[in-house]
Amino acid sequence: MTDEPGPRTVGRIYVLTAAATVLWLAAIFLAPWLAAKGAVGPARVLYALFRPVCHQIADRCFMLAGHPLAVCGRCLGIYAGFAAGLAVCPFIRGFRAAALPRPTIFLLSILPLAVDGVGGVLGLWKSPIGLRFVTGLVWGTVLPFYFVAGLADLAASRRRRRAAPALEKGGDPK
């Protein structure tokens, strides 16, 4: 038995991640749409869902139907980048297990976001929402290459651990 997760495991994790990403992005756009339609209760629940991960300051959010999206421009960039990265993932790697990206790639992709974020926090500049979106997009694109590979490895190692005692039992000549 090999240590690497097989294409079937990677494919299954990929499909689940893609489905969750689509739902996540849909919820971001659904919140203001519901608010605009007057469904205040469901809209509040959706806005509350994203509160632990985003400040939701309206001035820093893109608007839809006169209401802010459920996350700010930078977070939207990260999630949109994640979706874009997922879309290109099979063309770059296929559905085979691959090593995690190099630390250099991670550092280069997070650098624009970090510089923009730290500069904003220190009050050195106030970047426009489009730039926030782009810096988030760059970093987000790299993330699925970690996420899918890591979860596929987790699924494969769980299966191995589950199979090990069964193999021992089966291999026991008694």
Next chain:
Amino acid sequence: MDQQKPEYLRPALIAGAIAGFLSGLPFISAGNCLCCLWIIGGAAVAAKLLAGQTAGVLTSGDGAIVGALTGIVAAVVSTLVQIPMQKFNLQLAQRVLDWLSSLGNEMPSSLEGMIGGTTGVLTPGWMLLGLFFSAAIYAAAGALGGIIGVSLFKGKAVPPAPAAPPPPPVPPQGPADAS
């Protein structure tokens, strides 16, 4: 792989408690608005702690487990920290409102939203719902942080133990010396 199952709980508890504490503090918690900084960073730290206490190379699956556990611990700690902070947050928001009204300014919509959100979290129902959502979201973000942490500090491969040297040749047993 032959290595033993790593001990995930201790690093997850340590890093999760710190990340959760930072996520629950006013102002400091804003770090999470920068792509879940405290949670992803905390999970990466947990992966580093795990690498430090585990012999051999960690897999990305190990990083995902320790990161997800870190996220769940952080969600619980953050909610517990936020309970006593609610009063302070409300007082702070009220002070900002008073200050704005003294300037004759209209309250920005974003501030209105933030204050609305703060009061909304006060009820136990919202708090439980928030804990559930936070735990789910922080677990996913933590898993990602743990995997990133493994890619950064996965540890060093333990070289295979050298083969045991052959036993020394047994000296021929001659007849006992008569002298």
